[in-house]
Amino acid sequence: MNRMAADTANTPGGPDAPATATAGAVRLGAAAGATRGRLTLRRFLRNRLAVAGVVVIVLLYVLAFAAPLFSPWDFTSQDPDAYLSPPSARHWFGTTQIGGDVFVQTMRGLQKSLSIGLLAAVVSTGLAAVVGAAAGYFGRWADRALMWLVDLMLVLPGFLILAIMSPWLRERGWFFFMLMLAAFMWMITARIVRGMTLTLREREFVKAARFMGESPWRIIFRHILPNMASLLIVDATINVGSAVLAETGLSYFGFGVQPPDVSLGTLIRDGAPFALTSPWLFLPAGLLLILGVLAVSFVGDGLRDALDPHASHGRFKEKKNA
Amino acid sequence: MTTAEAAAAPDERPDADPVLRVDDLQVSFPSEAGRVHAVRGLSYHVDRGEVLGIVGESGSGKSVSSLAVMGLLPAQARVSGSIRFAGRELIGLSDRELSGIRGRRIAMVFQDPLSALTPVHTVGDQVAEALLVHGGGKLSTKDATARAVELLDLVGIPNAAARARAFPHEFSGGMRQRVVIAIAIANNPDLIIADEPTTALDVTVQAQVLEVLRTAQEVTGAGIAIITHDLGVVAGFADRLMVMYAGRAVETGPVREIYSAPRMPYTLGLLGSIPRVDVAEKQPLVPIEGQPPSLSELPPGCPFAPRCPLAVDACRAAEPPLVPVTGTGGVAHRAACHRSEELAGDRSAEETAVQVFGAELVEPTDLATVPRARRQTVLRVDGLVKHYPLTRGTLLRRRVGTVRAVDGVSFDIVRGETLGLVGESGCGKTTTLMEILSLAKPTAGTISVLGSTVESLGRAEAKRIRRDLQVVFQDPTAALDPRLPVFDIIAEPLRVHGFDRPHIRRRVADLLELVGLRPEFAARYPAEFSGGQRQRIGIARALALEPKLVVLDEPVSALDVSIQAGVINLLDELKAKLSLSYLFVAHDLAVVRHVADRVAVMYLGKIVEIGDAPSVFGAPRHPYTRALLSAVPVPDPVVERRRERIILTGDLPSPADPPSGCRFRTRCFTFAALPEDRRVLCVEREPVLDAAADHAAACHYPRDSTSLQRV
Known part of the structure; x- marks a missing residue:
């Protein structure tokens, strides 16, 4: 046995503690809690940009909900003394053509758009992952039924359905609106996930899990989805931006967020024509949207690197093998 | 004669000059961890009509050095030294000038014949292309096609005229490799470089392909440099041998001399680590511990010193030069070792290896002495049949035939026994395994594990049976989830079967120690380990639930020879310690002879011969078994x-x-x-x-x- 232990003496990284004692936890040393969750968290926290992204998102939320409390204005109120005035002490971000306070409106829009963007992205990517992986992993009738559903959703004009459902949605509030948005964003990703699942399913580590009696759903969540984490994270990151913009598009046609209520999308849309003459109308909303999406993508990158053991030194390994 | 050739002609002296002379070749690549010195001062030569075997583990620089000869290294590689081909310096030639030599005077045979051929052209066209490209417009397409058929016939493709019009995917692996050889010899090259030409092939086909290479050499009179990791392959084929380690030649000499009296511990270890198919009594296998050094920052001294049992202080101080050995060898036999003199002696290489590396056989347990009939039957397979329907059409599927992957296979395994299942790829051995492991009802026949027949099992019972039936896969890289740390990988079976956390922790640490790894490794990802270590992790996972039967699907065929011995020894040791039964599937008969108590030989979905390992290997009765055994190369x-x-x-x-x-x-x-x-x-x-x-x-x-x- 000693002979074999010696075999391992010069592994990359080098040993950090001698093997001693008897209790498993002691012998495992620092590795005792080395489950994937903790390792991922540790690696994520090591990535400064990603942590900064989380902080920025939290700050945006705090700003969106807390800042209006310090402003004398309401998002519906109008100031008859200031039409289209530039930023000043009275109106921090200036006012609109009818005297609405841009700061308060932007914060109001931020509240909605942040939640809609983040949630719609998570819901649509999650749905895509589950449906795609289930179709690919189970195959046979599950595959046919789910892919039939995907095809159906792809040919249905999502815009039309949302339009038809909008009176009903209006009563239910933004949460249902977000769900509907997500419901029309997942199909293409689901197809890609299915394709990747088909190849992963035949990999030996998936077979190994099956042969040790692991249940199909646990295999999907433990082995299959983590191995396509990069795809899913990139997809979710892109979806945040597109959900915010899709909401704008719908609002434009009178569905979704309706005046006098505002969202970042509607603010950008309304302010963009005056970008050169009165930039304060859309710049705050636009910059906040960019900041938000940027923060999300940093978090996404950090999460991807934390989940992928090759992330930091992948390139080096490749060359060595070549 | 083209002008280029004419210009080169004055340089070419007659036969006395070697076809290829490499002097102090250095190749390095940039990488994030500093420059990787893949080849560090390599010198060798290949004479006309001579076969040079280049042997080494993966990463020893053997492929890189021959790619340098071909001028096929990527642009960022830095190459220095001298490569003289027929007296002409190749380093510094432009790609265009090299193209005139490549394929015409130096030919290459690659490892994977599938990727070496273009899938969208017929093989005849591909051979003809090799002729036309270097024909200088003098050869007509028709002549080239006719010559292509001749060449295909020469390499033993039956019915060559018709087969020339077939596409690569219509050929088997062995036939494809013949086509690649036909392309290689198309222009009567002076030098053929064969990079692991038989590694991807079955033993029976390997023997055929080596035979074709020999014919090719006789026809063209070319020198051959054959690169391999398998000392068996070159024993019968090469005239001279060069053993490479960490980018340098550590021993060169006539084949006979190196095999009988190696003077470098690494060569000795390699020879001792190969199981022999021709030796009846079980001999201990020599594992070479550790792994090859990283080539980016080599410490001073002999690169093999950290793994060498003979290393002394001098070895760590200075790297030994490649010098002629004293004694028997003469100048042809050179070794790079400070202590090479002490290795001289009358004993055989294997004996010396066992002594130097301190290998020992695992003591047989009491269980082994109990007669088979009195031991518990762990697995019984009776008339197992697995047929796959062949269907055509997408909308309306019609059945057009049946693939009889497994067609009536029966065997049993008792406690503490190893059954080796051997056969060529495609004979149904993997299907048999998967049928046993899936615990589903087969097309026909019965499988019973520990007395319970699988088709009658409920879910809970099936899960219980799975505890006793575990698997180790062939490719340790594919078998471990790259996204899971080792702790989670080994803990997975325990978690599935409902053990609590403290127990799992203790068990994971125990298991890692059992397979010779350190418990602290639990926090690392599989990518941070070498192939042999990954296979050990796979074995630890299989043993987590204390199974009775472990199914081993080619567990060592993806590993380097020196590592392979360590894993085989581990399997032997675990079997004795835990009274395991193994179902050992392999195509390497030498490994099977070493580990198996009983052997079943499969051919086309059926077992053609079954019996005790000594009697099957010693006195094979079925002609197929005899052919398989005779095809296995012997490292002597x-x-x-x-x-x-x-x-x-x-x-x-x-x-x-x-x-x-x-x-x-x-x-x-x-x-x-x-x-x-x-x-x-x-x-x-x-x-x-x-x-x-x-x-x-x-x-x-x-x-x-x-x-x-x-x-």
């Missing part, structure tokens, strides 16, 4: 050159359309030698295997029967 040039080879013709028939009667008759040399009236039996009646017998063969005319002797 003396034995290898004396041995009579049975080379099977052709490839495995399609399992969708097996021959009538005896399935092996289409490739059987016994059948071919039979008079017409006695062949009828083979064509019409399928031979039956008496599975109950100690040693049985499914053949009408087995070797030991009197009938054969009269033939």
Whole structure:
């Protein structure tokens, strides 16, 4: 046995503690809690940009909900003394053509758009992952039924359905609106996930899990989805931006967020024509949207690197093998 | 003669000059961890008509050095030194100038014949292309096509004129490699570089391809540099040998000399780590501990010193030069070792290796002495059949045939026994495994694990059975989830079967120690380990639930030879310690002879011979078994050159359309030698295997029967 232990003496990284004692936890040393969750968290926290992204998102939320409390204005109120005035002490971000306070409106829009963007992205990517992986992993009738559903959703004009459902949605509030948005964003990703699942399913580590009696759903969540984490994270990151913009598009046609209520999308849309003459109308909303999406993508990158053991030194390994 | 050739001609001195002379070749690549010095001062030469074997582990620089000769290294590689081909310096030539030499005067045979051929052109066109490219416009397309057919015929492709119009995917692996060789010899090259030409092939096909390479050499008179990690392959084929380690040659010399009296501990270890198919009693295998050093920052001293049992202070201080050994060798035999003199002696290489590296055999347990009949049956497979439907059409699927992947296989395994299942790829051994592991009802026949028949199992019972039945896969990289840390990988079976956290922690630490790894490794990802270590992790996972039967699907075939021995020893040791039973599937008969107690030989979905390992290997009865055994190369040039080879013709028939009667008759040399009236039996009646017998063969005319002797 000693002979074999010696075999391992010069592994990359080098040993950090001698093997001693008897209790498993002691012998495992620092590795005792080395489950994937903790390792991922540790690696994520090591990535400064990603942590900064989380902080920025939290700050945006705090700003969106807390800042209006310090402003004398309401998002519906109008100031008859200031039409289209530039930023000043009275109106921090200036006012609109009818005297609405841009700061308060932007914060109001931020509240909605942040939640809609983040949630719609998570819901649509999650749905895509589950449906795609289930179709690919189970195959046979599950595959046919789910892919039939995907095809159906792809040919249905999502815009039309949302339009038809909008009176009903209006009563239910933004949460249902977000769900509907997500419901029309997942199909293409689901197809890609299915394709990747088909190849992963035949990999030996998936077979190994099956042969040790692991249940199909646990295999999907433990082995299959983590191995396509990069795809899913990139997809979710892109979806945040597109959900915010899709909401704008719908609002434009009178569905979704309706005046006098505002969202970042509607603010950008309304302010963009005056970008050169009165930039304060859309710049705050636009910059906040960019900041938000940027923060999300940093978090996404950090999460991807934390989940992928090759992330930091992948390139080096490749060359060595070549 | 082209102008380029004419210009080069004055340089070329007649035969005395070697075809290829490499002097102090250095190749390095940039990488994030500093420059990787893949080749560090390599010098060798290949004479006309000579076969040089280049042997080394992966990462030893053997492929990189030959790519440098071909001028095929990526642009960021820094190459220095001298490569003289027929007296002409190749380093510094432009790509255009090299292209005139490549393919015409230096040819290359790659490892993977599938990716070496273009899938969208017929093989005839591809051979003709090699001729036309270097023909300088003098050769007409028609002539090239005719010559291509000749070449294909030369490398032994049956019915070459018709087959030339077939596409690569219509050929088997062995046939594709023949096509690649045909392309290589198309322009009568002076040098053929063969990079692991048989590694991807079955033993029977490997023997055929080596034979073709030999023919190719005789026809062209070229020098051959054959790169391999398998010392067996080159024993019978090469004239001289060069052993590489960490980017340098550590020993060179005539084949016979190196095999009988190696003077460098690394060569010694390599020789000692190979199981021999021709030796009856079990000999200990020598594992070389550790792994090759990183080539980006080599410490001073001999690069092998950290793994060398003979290392002394001098070895760590300075790297030994490659110098002629004193004593028997003469100048041809050189070794790079400070202590090479002490390795001289009268003992055989294996004995010296065992002594130097301190390998020992695992003591057989008490269980091994209990007769088979009295031991518990762990697995019984009875008449197992697995057929796959062949369907055509997408909308309306029609069944157009049946692939008879497994067609009536019966065997059993008792406690503490290893059954080796061998056969060529495509013979159904993996399907048999998967049928056993899936615990689903087979097309026909029964599988019972520890006495319970699998088809009658409920979910809970199936899960219980899975505890006793575990698997180790061939490719340790694919078998471990790259996204999970080692702790989670080994803990997975325990978690599935409902153990609590403290227990899992203790067990994971125990298991890591059991397979010779350190418990702290639990926090690392599989990518941070070497192949051998990954396979150990796979074994630890399989043993987590204390199974009774472990199914090993080619567990060492993806590993380097020196690592392979360590894993085989570990498996041997664990079997004795935990009284495990193994179902060991492998295509390497030497490994099977080393580990197995019983052997079953499969051919086209059926077992053709089964019995105790000593009797099957010692006195094989079925012609297929004899052919398989004779195809296995032996790492001993003396034995290898004396041995009579049975080379099977052709490839495995399609399992969708097996021959009538005896399935092996289409490739059987016994059948071919039979008079017409006695062949009828083979064509019409399928031979039956008496599975109950100690040693049985499914053949009408087995070797030991009197009938054969009269033939």
